[in-house]
């Protein structure tokens with residue numbers, strides 16, 4: 001049907017389709033604009049504008065995979081014009097392909113160095129990638145070009161916040177808030193900055209004032225809840241999370257925060273959307289902060305593997321295929337790289353963590369998937385399976401351990417770590433949102449899954465301030 005429309009659509013009709021579609025899109029009626037824009041984009045040799053508008057409408061409707069295809073066509077037929085590069089950069093960011101998004105934003109700036117919108121977007125991409133100096137330069141240039149724009153000021157404030165420069169962030173975000181006092185997103189950012197600066201009382205004051213002033217907004221209630229939680233005001237925090245959940249009932253992130261505060265029964269595992277949101281926001285700082293915490297699990301697991309496989313430790317043999325579940329930024333891959341002789345497959349829910357792992361160049365394949373879904377889809381057998389600091393997002397272990405045993409090659413090793421709960425506890429969900437496991441429960445879950453621990457070490461796995469965080473780190477094999 002589209003083909004017949006396409007063949008019979010003359011240029012004037014095509015112009016009308018695009019104009020009407022663009023007008024609907026500008027009025028926020030993306031769903032209604034879609035049919036018109038799909039018709040426009042299906043015309044043979046449709047101009048970049050038709051594909052670009054279609055990409056924006058699909059993006060607004062959350063149909064990101066289709067939006068990316070339309071943006072690809074817009075970039076191709078528009079010969080890399082900045083608006084379509086920007087559209088593709090935004091869509092790629094939303095799909096978690098932030099490095100590819102960064103490349104597009106950079107190409108848009110190179111195509112037109114005076115384009116403020118492109119500079120601003122590139123600044124945000126750089127900021128999310130942890131490249132703060134470059135980000136701040138661009139965000140500042142964009143703000144200086146439009147000093148009366150609350151949005152430009154807010155973006156510069158975001159850049160300072162991400163760079164940990166909280167006083168500068170407060171200054172610019174205060175300015176942005178004065179320019180747009182009704183904008184809940186700006187107030188939420190300012191409150192988030194106060195919280196990150198270690199001032200939860202000020203975060204609460206900012207968020208509460210904005211709740212009265214602005215339209216109800218999930219970001220405001222969420223940051224209000226986190227600031228109250230930080231002060232131990234659990235009941236008030238739960239009220240704020242409940243208000244946020246009324247606005248976004250499907251949020252797995254908020255549901256996990258509520259459960260961690262005891263507002264709901266602890267679920268058997270953390271919602272994947274919680275995990276993805278936490279680690280997407282953390283990816284560029286993850287390794288530096290784990291080194292600062294004295295994180296020991298990769299080193300402990302390396303030594304366990306070397307004890308189990310002396311010939312590999314001595315360089316006379318290599319490991320078979322390795323599966324790194326919850327691989328994060330790839331610390332395990334980097335730690336084991338000289339022992340690898342076959343595939344190294346990484347799986348993680350967080351696309352930004354996966355990007356960091358990809359940059360290491362040691363993984364043969366990286367899948368952005370939930371561990372349980374990945375194991376269901378996986379048919380191969382592995383010589384080594386790793387779960388380093390990942391089971392702190394799972395409570396119930398037995399079903400997962402059974403899935404893992406089925407993927408171990410004969411003689412294969414399963415290495416896992418957990419945070420230690422009281423010995424008699426099965427598992428607990430802490431206020432931090434992380435699960436901990438009791439020793440007896442862990443041993444029973446291993447046995448129930450047909451796994452035998454060849455080493456079971458109970459030692460500190462990292463430090464929180466002066467306090468060691470006790471853990472259990474296990475190297476197991478299929479028994480019997």
Ligand SMILES: C[S@@+](CC[C@H](N)C(=O)[O-])C[C@H]1O[C@@H](n2cnc3c(N)ncnc32)[C@H](O)[C@@H]1O
Nearest residue numbers: 279326327328331348349350353370371388393
């Ligand atoms: C604390 S990090 C540890 C990363 C890495 N294993 C290491 O030792 O550095 C936990 C990682 O597990 C991932 N993760 C947690 N639950 C997951 C799930 N259900 N499916 C996939 N990834 C998960 C998180 O996204 C995060 O990257």
